[in-house]
Amino acid sequence: MEKLLIVDDDLGIQKQLKWSLADYDVVLADTRESAIAAVRRHEPNVVTLDLGLPPDATNASEGLATLKQILELAPHTKVIVITGNDDRSNALKAIEMGAYDFYQKPVDADVINVIVSRAFSLAKIEKDNRNMKSVVGCDTGIIGSSESIDKLRLMVQRIAPTLITTLLLGESGTGKEVTAKAIHKVSDRSDKPFIAINCASIPENLLESELFGFEKGAFTGAHKTTLGKIECAQGGTLFLDEIGDMPYHLQAKLLRFLQEKVIERLGGRKEIAVDVRIICATNQDLESMVAQKTFREDLFYRITEITINIPPLRDRDEDVLILANFFLQQYAGEYKRNVKSFADDALYGLRHHKWPGNIRELQNKVKSSVIMCTGSQISAFDLGFFDKENAEYELSLNLRAVREQAETIAIQKAYALTEGNMSKTSELLGITRPTLYSLIEKYKIAINI
Numbered sequence: 320m321e322k323l324l325i326v327d328d329d330l331g332i333q334k335q336l337k338w339s340l341a342d343y344d345v346v347l348a349d350t351r352e353s354a355i356a357a358v359r360r361h362e363p364n365v366v367t368l369d370l371g372l373p374p375d376a377t378n379a380s381e382g383l384a385t386l387k388q389i390l391e392l393a394p395h396t397k398v399i400v401i402t403g404n405d406d407r408s409n410a411l412k413a414i415e416m417g418a419y420d421f422y423q424k425p426v427d428a429d430v431i432n433v434i435v436s437r438a439f440s441l442a443k444i445e446k447d448n449r450n451m452k453s454v455v456g457c458d459t460g461i462i463g464s465s466e467s468i469d470k471l472r473l474m475v476q477r478i479a480p481t482l483i484t485t486l487l488l489g490e491s492g493t494g495k496e497v498t499a500k501a502i503h504k505v506s507d508r509s510d511k512p513f514i515a516i517n518c519a520s521i522p523e524n525l526l527e528s529e530l531f532g533f534e535k536g537a538f539t540g541a542h543k544t545t546l547g548k549i550e551c552a553q554g555g556t557l558f559l560d561e562i563g564d565m566p567y568h569l570q571a572k573l574l575r576f577l578q579e580k581v582i583e584r585l586g587g588r589k590e591i592a593v594d595v596r597i598i599c600a601t602n603q604d605l606e607s608m609v610a611q612k613t614f615r616e617d618l619f620y621r622i623t624e625i626t627i628n629i630p631p632l633r634d635r636d637e638d639v640l641i642l643a644n645f646f647l648q649q650y651a652g653e654y655k656r657n658v659k660s661f662a663d664d665a666l667y668g669l670r671h672h673k674w675p676g677n678i679r680e681l682q683n684k685v686k687s688s689v690i691m692c693t694g695s696q697i698s699a700f701d702l703g704f705f706d707k708e709n710a711e712y713e714l715s716l717n718l719r720a721v722r723e724q725a726e727t728i729a730i731q732k733a734y735a736l737t738e739g740n741m742s743k744t745s746e747l748l749g750i751t752r753p754t755l756y757s758l759i760e761k762y763k764i765a766i767n768i
């Protein structure tokens with residue numbers, strides 16, 4: 320169970336909160352000192368903090384001081400500030416100081432549960448992100464916390480120091496090239512070149528010279544001796560992407576290079592020794608190509624000393640939000656946007672989308688949403704989820720959720736159509752401005768007011 324610290328001097332409210340938040344391992348404190356001691360001892364990820372603490376419970380100064388101390392001690396703690404009904408300004412002050420959210424009494428078990436559980440999930444995502452950052456910084460650059468990604472990172476570490484020929488299998492956009500680069504980066508060849516060649520994108524008649532290079536005069540147009548990709552990768556790593564598209568006649572030539580570690584440039588006479596590590600990738604079923612005799616069996620065995628399967632994103636749900644947050648931060652920095660997080664509807668869309676284009680699709684969606692987003696939160700609308708015809712997740716079976724979604728979409732569309740004019744937006748929606756504002760607040764719709 321997750322540890323939750325409740326700081327409140329009112330025993331009645333303590334009890335009520337403890338009862339409402341029965342899913343957590345609750346620790347109680349009623350003063351600044353006992354709260355700080357509990358943070359030290361239990362390191363809770365989430366704290367609820369009553370701002371009116373003794374000695375003077377009518378004023379928020381002790382509560383705010385406690386907040387400050389908690390955040391100094393454990394800056395990643397999500398502190399939910401609890402205030403009296405009429406104490407909005409102190410609540411806002413607390414948010415400015417770094418509180419995660421505020422909640423106005425009286426306590427409603429459902430609402431406080433939603434706020435607390437969101438705080439816990441955010442704390443977890445941020446923690447994963449921090450762990451990941453260290454991973455990104457020091458080695459593979461492969462992000463994710465699913466079991467399969469953990470395994471992948473482990474394989475990369477194991478394979479990197481060897482010269483074993485590796486085949487990477489996976490759908491488009493799953494991270495085959497990222498993995499190949501990671502192997503190179505972790506290996507002792509990292510200061511030598513990493514050269515990638517996509518066998519599918521180069522016309523068949525050019526692929527041979529691209530790979531092996533040519534001597535001056537080897538064919539019309541060969542004005543000067545040119546190195547091929549294999550030679551360019553000397554000492555480093557050569558990534559043969561879409562190896563299944565390698566023409567049959569070239570497969571034999573490639574095999575010879577793999578076995579003998581020598582090449583001959585087109586039109587050349589001498590053998591050139593080349594030391595490169597080979598990593599191949601494909602999205603095709605090479606075994607059935609072998610059976611159909613479109614892929615050489617001997618080459619197949621030569622390149623599959625080890626095979627790594629990279630699973631599609633839909634099979635590793637845990638990675639979606641971590642990657643989404645990673646890309647959000649990356650692009651917010653790159654494009655200098657003040658975008659901080661995903662709104663609830665966006666998180667919902669991210670979790671339920673099937674990601675046929677895998678991580679590349681996720682990356683593109685987050686990138687364009689960061690550019691399109693007008694506020695500090697990305698909405699499902701910004702991510703383009705509402706335009707999809709096949710967005711199964713739009714059809715929630717809970718009628719209240721259906722209504723909320725429909726109203727959210729209508730408001731966002733009207734807002735976009737009127738270019739952010741609230742009077743026109745409310746007119747278009749057939750509601751009053753106050754109703755519009757309250758809906759925006761209720762659904763936490765991310766728009767700039």
Ligand SMILES: Nc1ncnc2c1ncn2[C@@H]1O[C@H](COP(=O)(O)OP(=O)(O)OP(=O)(O)O)[C@@H](O)[C@H]1O
Nearest residue numbers: 460461462463490491492493494495496497678679
């Ligand atoms: N685990 C990961 N962590 C971070 N970024 C990733 C990860 N996997 C993929 N990406 C990013 O997603 C995009 C697609 O990855 P990559 O090019 O490696 O996929 P691929 O499997 O080679 O796709 P294709 O078959 O279409 O060539 C890249 O921009 C890459 O940086």
Ligand SMILES: [Mg+2]
Nearest residue numbers: 492495496560
């Ligand atoms: Mg690729």
